[in-house]
Amino acid sequence: MTVLNLKEMTDLAAAEETTGQPKYEQLRDYVVSQIESGALKSGAALPSENRLAENLQIARSTVRQALSALERDGLVLRVHGKGTFVHDEAKQRLRKSQDLFALIVPETETAFYPSLQRSFERAAAELHNQVVVCNSNDDIDKQASAILQLIDLRVSGVAIIPATNPVTPAFHVRQLQKNNIPVVCCSRPVHGSPTPLLAIPFEDVGLRAGEKIREAGHRHVAFFGSAHSIASDMYVRGFRKAMGGGARVEIFVGSGQPTNYAALEKECSQAINAMFSKAETPTAIFCGFDSLAETIYMLLVQRGIRVPQDVSLVGFGGTYRGGGLANHLSSVTIDEIGMGHQAIELLSKMRNGQMPIDSSEVRQLPLSFNDGSTLASTSAKA
Template identity: 65%
Template sequence: MTRLNLDVRNHLADSSEFSGQPKYEQLREHVVSQIKSGTLKAGAALPSESRLAEHLQIARSTVRQALAALERDGLILRVHGKGTFIHEEARQRLQKSQDLYALILPEMEAGFYPALQRSFEQAAGEMRNQVVVCNSNNEVEKQASAILQLIDLRVAGVAIVPATSGATPTFQIRQLQRNGIPVVCCSRPIPGTQTPVLAIPFENIGKLAGQKIGAAGHTRAAFFSTGKGTATDAYERGFREAMGARADVDVFISSGNPTDYKTIEKDCGEAIDQLFQRPHPPTAFFCGFDSYAEMIYLMLAQRGLRVPTDVSLVGFGGTQRGGGLARHLTSVVIDEVGMGAQAVAMLASMRKGETPIDAHEVRQLPLSFNLGTTLYAPEAE
């Protein structure tokens, strides 16, 4: 019969291979390594908790923790009255776990998300990991369904841009972590969870947009965003601060989901019509996302308003300026390529045990500015 090599006892005390890891994690890794090497084959019986504890000279509770972790990973099977056995699919599951990273996005075609996806896939590929990409359509329930499927696939790690149509429940992320799957939050944290965060500084984006618009000479501006939330609040706060108390700032927030383009376009058109019925309409717009700014550009043109002569336009997006209009759009930009690479590096570090799976490191991503051609000094009245 294939048996567990119990020569791990000394490793649990002083091996540099396991330095800094709790003993239950060391025991778990030892079992995993024997499954990978083929020493422990499918169906092999493991010693009882009491025998393992006695032979390895560790607490029985430590053994119990290690076995619980292996069971959560689907690597062992406990049969009441018979014992604990290596799962029939243990090696296949470990292979999947080693190979597959996941990226969950609220949308995949607009803004900087395509470039983020490409950079994530490239960084994962350099580590010989495959990638599965899930589109939540910015819906919390669809996001939950994707997470359940990723747990079933036993992926090696998940990077997620959380949906904003509602608050992401903490249990969605904890389910991943309880199954030994590390998580990195991109863009914004999920309150109540302990994960590394690659944070977009939304308030600073609003400030930089306001500074550039104010420096160009605008004193009447409008801020357009989709959906009320922490990011929108931070955009507005920073924008108002930079524009100053003497500036006239209008705020328009669409009632539609950020991926509900039909509703957004209808709401936005109505807002533009109302603004330009005034004797003194805004001379500059700041939009919370490049795809939104592009839509507004076209809607202004349909109404005979010239950008930037009649109305200046500033968006927010990534450094990769794909598409004819995006290249000309004046925008605050963030390094989405660096975000993808950092997310993969963080997941790999947690997977190797170098960083705790519940580490709460927050990295603020740097901002820059794409000058474009859509910001112009207002015409004198």
């Protein structure tokens, strides 16, 4: 009879209290991890229900539930009067789920996320892997639910742009890693969970935007951000640094969820009314995301404020500009296509054992600038 690691099995006994995951699911996942690692080989016998229940200090019905789940998945055979055995094709069946990479993003409709998704899918296809995309809507509860489903699917790896409002807790990532699922953080890290990071240099984004605006002669400017976050703080820091001490910088940051577009537009509308009702008004605005810049553009036009003749507008987004207004926006840009390809590269290396699952490698993504037509020199004003 195969003897499973008693220490690891005992640790499962108290795990439900800290993770919220039912004990039968944790026992099922533990057996799966032993099959994947080769500790449990084809045909190996599992300990009896009584032995498992005694070691884990759980009811036999809970053990029976875990074994039934394994049997439904085709990973074990239960032979009446003899016991439970690892199926001869268990490892091959598990490999089918390992053909799946996952991408978790805070939205799927605007900014550079659709382009990131396409590049992630293309890079995965080159390795003959499929992709599942999860939209967290920048909500940590939705993100947590997606993570549990991905663990259940036994995906091969997860690239995640962590939710920010509130900040993603470290245990979201740790749960994936505990199940031997590699994780790559994109844009920003999850503090307390070592993972490779494809980082957006947020302060440099603000710095680049400020430099372009200052070079165009603007000295009274504004920043619009969709929500309070580390990113918005860093944008402002870089923006102020580039503008210098002699500039006047007005700041607006939304108070709610960045994906609550109706509420954000209402707040932005009120902020624009306040800014442009004064005798001296900003001559340039920097927005933390292209989708927000598009909203600001429309709000300005509705008030008869011309862009860029009356006020210049600079956004931030991906190198792929697409059609419509995004193509005309003057924007700091990030290589989101490279982000997708590098995420797959890092996940593949961790899956294949070429780098540790808890690697702390950081790669800074390069910035560029799309000139567009919404940034004008103050000397060119009509």
